[in-house]
Every structure is written in C-alpha cells, then in structure tokens.
Amino acid sequence: MRISKIQTLQDESLLTLRHDPRVQMALRLPRAVQPFLTWLTAKPGPEEAVREIPARRYVIGGLASMALGSAMSAAALLLAMPWMLAALLLLVGLTATSSGLGLYQVVIFHHCSHGTVFRSRERNRQVGRMVSAFLMFTRFENYQHDHMLHHSANKLLTEEDEFTGFVFGVCRLEPGVAKRVLWRRIILNLVSPAFHARFLLRRIQASLFSGDRQHDWMARAGLAAPLLLAALTGAWLPVLVAWFLPLTVLLQIATVFRILCEHRFPDVEIIRARGKAFVCASTTGVFPGAMPPARSARSLGGMLAWTGWWATMLTGALFARVFVMVGDAPCHDFHHRRPATRKWTDYARARQHDQDAGSPGFPVNYTENWGVIRAVDANLATLAATPPGVVA
Numbered sequence: 001m002r003i004s005k006i007q008t009l010q011d012e013s014l015l016t017l018r019h020d021p022r023v024q025m026a027l028r029l030p031r032a033v034q035p036f037l038t039w040l041t042a043k044p045g046p047e048e049a050v051r052e053i054p055a056r057r058y059v060i061g062g063l064a065s066m067a068l069g070s071a072m073s074a075a076a077l078l079l080a081m082p083w084m085l086a087a088l089l090l091l092v093g094l095t096a097t098s099s100g101l102g103l104y105q106v107v108i109f110h111h112c113s114h115g116t117v118f119r120s121r122e123r124n125r126q127v128g129r130m131v132s133a134f135l136m137f138t139r140f141e142n143y144q145h146d147h148m149l150h151h152s153a154n155k156l157l158t159e160e161d162e163f164t165g166f167v168f169g170v171c172r173l174e175p176g177v178a179k180r181v182l183w184r185r186i187i188l189n190l191v192s193p194a195f196h197a198r199f200l201l202r203r204i205q206a207s208l209f210s211g212d213r214q215h216d217w218m219a220r221a222g223l224a225a226p227l228l229l230a231a232l233t234g235a236w237l238p239v240l241v242a243w244f245l246p247l248t249v250l251l252q253i254a255t256v257f258r259i260l261c262e263h264r265f266p267d268v269e270i271i272r273a274r275g276k277a278f279v280c281a282s283t284t285g286v287f288p289g290a291m292p293p294a295r296s297a298r299s300l301g302g303m304l305a306w307t308g309w310w311a312t313m314l315t316g317a318l319f320a321r322v323f324v325m326v327g328d329a330p331c332h333d334f335h336h337r338r339p340a341t342r343k344w345t346d347y348a349r350a351r352q353h354d355q356d357a358g359s360p361g362f363p364v365n366y367t368e369n370w371g372v373i374r375a376v377d378a379n380l381a382t383l384a385a386t387p388p389g390v391v392a
Contacts, residue, residue: 021291021370028292040313040321041289042330043368044349053345055117058327062103069096073242078235090241097246099322102254104131107327113144116342129215134222135247136203139210151339153274156263156282157391163263164391167383170199171256175265175386182380186260190253199252250323257324261286261375262332265382268390277363283333285351285368286375288317288325320372333366 025037026045038044072093076086111117112128128140137143146162149155157164167173171189173182189195208219230239265271266281293309295302328335328347334354335344343350355366369375 019291021289022287024294025289025292037289038348040317041287042321042325042328042348043285043287043289044352048349048352050343050349050353051346055111055342055345058103058107058345059117062100062108065096065100065103067100069093069098069100069246070242072096074235074238077238077241093242094246094250095319095323097242098250098254099326101135101246101251102258102323102326102329104135105137105251105255106258106329109135109137109140109143110147111344113140113147114339116340116344130218132207133215133219136200136207136219136223138203138206139212139215141212142206142210151336153276153278156279157265157271163259166259170202171260173380173383174388175383175391176388177384179377179380179384182384183377186256186376190256196249196252200248254324254326257372257376258326258329260379261325261329261372264379265386265391268387271386271390276361279336280333280359280362280364283336284375285333285366286325286330286372287368287370288320288330288372289313289370290317291370317371324372337362 022037022041022043023046025041026034029037034045038048070093072089074093076090076093079086081089108117109128109131112124112131115121115124118124118127125140128144132138132140132143138146149160150162155161159165171186173185208216208223210216210219226239226243230236263282264284266278270278270281290309290312293302293305295305297303297306328344331347331351334347334351337359338344338350338354341350351366354360359365369378
C-alpha cells in the first residue's frame with residue numbers, strides 16, 4: 001500500500017513537471033539562456049538556489065531605467081533621424097521610463113512601506129516620502145496604513161481594502177457582472193480621457209494635497225521642475241512626451257493590468273471564512289511566457305514552432321515583463337504569504353523554494369497562471385462569479 005501511494009505521488013509530480021513551462025524550458029533549451037528565462041518568466045529553473053541580492057540594485061536600476069528611457073524618448077523627438085528609427089527609439093524609451101516608474105511604484109515604494117528596502121525604519125520612511133511626492137503616489141504614511149490593512153485576511157477584499165477600492169472605485173468594475181462586460185469596461189477605461197483624468201486627479205489629490213505641508217510642497221516642486229525646464233528651453237513636446245506621458249497615462253495603464261493580476265475572488269465560503277486558506281485562494285503567481293514546443297527544431301515544422309515561440313517570448317512576454325509585471329509583481333502571492341521577508345529581492349527563487357517546501361504554515365501550496373491577459377481573464381471570471389454583496 002505504501003509503495004503504491006509513493007508511486008502515485010511520484011506520477012503526480014512527474015505530471016506536474018511535464019505541464020510546467022519553466023521546467024520544460026530548462027529541459028529543452030541551452031544552459032546559457034536559462035538566466036535570461038528566469039528573469040523573463042520570474043520563475044527559476046529546477047534547483048536554482050536563493051541568492052543574496054541587495055535592494056539597492058532595484059533602487060539604481062529603476063533610476064537608470066527612467067533616466068535612460070527619458071533620454072531616448074527626447075532624442076527621438078529632437079534629433080534628425082529616419083522616422084522608423086525615431087519611432088523605434090521612442091517606443092523603447094517610453095517603455096523603459098514606464099518600467100522604471102513601475103519599479104519605483106511596485107518595488108521601492110511598496111517595500112519601503114514594509115521596511116525591507118533599507119536597514120533603518122527612518123530611511124525607508126524618508127525614501128518612501130520622496131517617491132510618493134515626486135512620482136505623484138499617495139502620501140507614504142497614508143499608503144503604509146492602507147497597505148497594512150490590505151495584508152490583513154480580515155480586511156482583504158472588503159470596502160476597507162485598497163485593492164477593492166481600486167477595482168470597484170477607480171475601474172468601476174462590479175461583482176456578478178458578465179466577464180465580457182467587465183472586459184469591455186476595462187478596454188473603454190484604458191482609452192478614455194475621462195478615466196485617465198479621474199485617475200490622475202485622484203493621484204494629485206493624494207500627493208499634492210495630502211494635508212502634510214512638507215510632503216505637499218515637495219510634490220509640487222517635483223511637478224514644477226520639469227515644467228520649468230520645458231519653459232526655459234522651449235522643449236515642451238520632449239518634456240511632455242518623454243516624462244509626463246509615462247508618468248501619467250502609461251503608468252496608469254500598466255497599473256490597471258498589474259492590479260487586476262494581483263488578486264482573484266475565491267468561492268463565497270472561503271471569502272466568509274477568511275484565514276490563511278483565503279489568503280492562498282485570493283492570490284496566484286502570474287508568469288510571462290508560454291510552454292515551449294515539444295517538437296525538435298531539426299524539422300521544418302519544429303523550426304517554425306520554435307521561431308514562433310521565441311517571437312512570442314521576445315515581444316509579448318518581454319513587453320508584459322518590463323511594462324506591467326515589473327520587479328516582484330509576478331510573485332505577489334509569495335509577498336502575501338511572506339510580507340516581512342527580505343528575501344523578496346530574489347523573489348523568483350524565494351517563492352520557488354517556499355513552494356518546493358510545501359509553503360509551511362499555509363494549508364494550500366502555490367498556484368500559478370501563465371500570461372498576463374490569461375491571468376486578468378481568470379481573475380475577472382472569479383469576479384463575475386461572485387454574488388453582489390459578498391465583497392463589502
């Protein structure tokens with residue numbers, strides 16, 4: 001009986017591995033590309049050990065991405081070059097700037113609220129205040145208070161939860177509404193000037209008019225500096241496009257997709273029971289990428305399949321990774337299970353290590369979803385299946 005049970009468990013494990021895209025990438029692709037695939041998918045290959053990665057890498061990386069991206073966008077608008085090259089340079093520049101802004105939103109600002117970016121609590125607070133002021137985020141202390149409520153199983157997916165407030169209040173989605181209707185509202189929001197104006201006004205009020213005089217004037221100075229530069233140089237178009245477009249519309253689009261990836265709505269019984277099972281059911285890993293082809297590249301059909309797969313990975317998956325699922329966003333489920341850990345800096349391997357150990361202290365192990373659009377679609381399906389009044 002025991003041997004039969006062990007064999008069953010081994011068979012189930014092998015079946016899981018066969019259906020794991022990252023495992024299959026490790027099996028079918030050269031070792032040289034594995035580090036890139038680990039970063040791109042935010043999921044490590046088998047037996048990758050957790051590493052010590054300093055948080056300053058994200059601090060510097062985000063600043064570099066914003067600076068380089070803004071410079072590239074400005075160069076595309078100011079320098080004489082073929083229009084196709086200018087368009088490509090502008091696309092890459094805007095994406096890089098948006099990625100850096102996302103890193104400061106999702107990683108630096110967020111983890112400063114947990115006190116896990118810098119060693120001292122005061123340094124985390126100081127940097128968090130600067131980030132919230134200069135990038136028009138909610139005043140750091142207000143965000144920190146709301147975010148701690150978000151991590152409470154008794155507050156998550158209630159009217160006091162920042163996630164629920166964004167989904168219902170800003171995006172104006174509703175439980176019990178058909179999924180196609182929810183998708184229609186999202187798409188209309190993304191192209192709606194009224195939605196972006198409403199979203200931006202909310203950000204301005206939370207950052208420039210928070211009631212904290214020191215913070216508000218710092219935020220106003222941060223907003224005035226690039227406008228003053230544009231006025232002195234006459235370079236209004238480069239400043240507005242290279243900096244303010246990513247800071248406003250593009251960051252807001254990325255935020256909508258990222259937040260809609262973060263949480264799903266479990267069955268009514270689980271929501272009402274709360275507890276650790278609720279935390280497990282309301283979060284899932286979201287990994288950019290897809291299962292690699294099973295066919296060998298030596299045949300024509302196999303070569304075409306692999307070419308198509310690489311094209312998908314280096315366009316859609318790559319864009320999703322740098323524009324939406326920046327930093328440790330793909331492993332948001334790990335963050336909710338281990339919110340105070342400093343291992344978040346190597347989030348992919350830390351999550352996998354916790355998963356391999358069975359996620360001690362939680363009744364259910366990790367689940368995952370491959371692809372941002374698939375993840376949003378799956379989460380919207382759970383919202384559509386949630387009766388009105390359950391989440392309140």
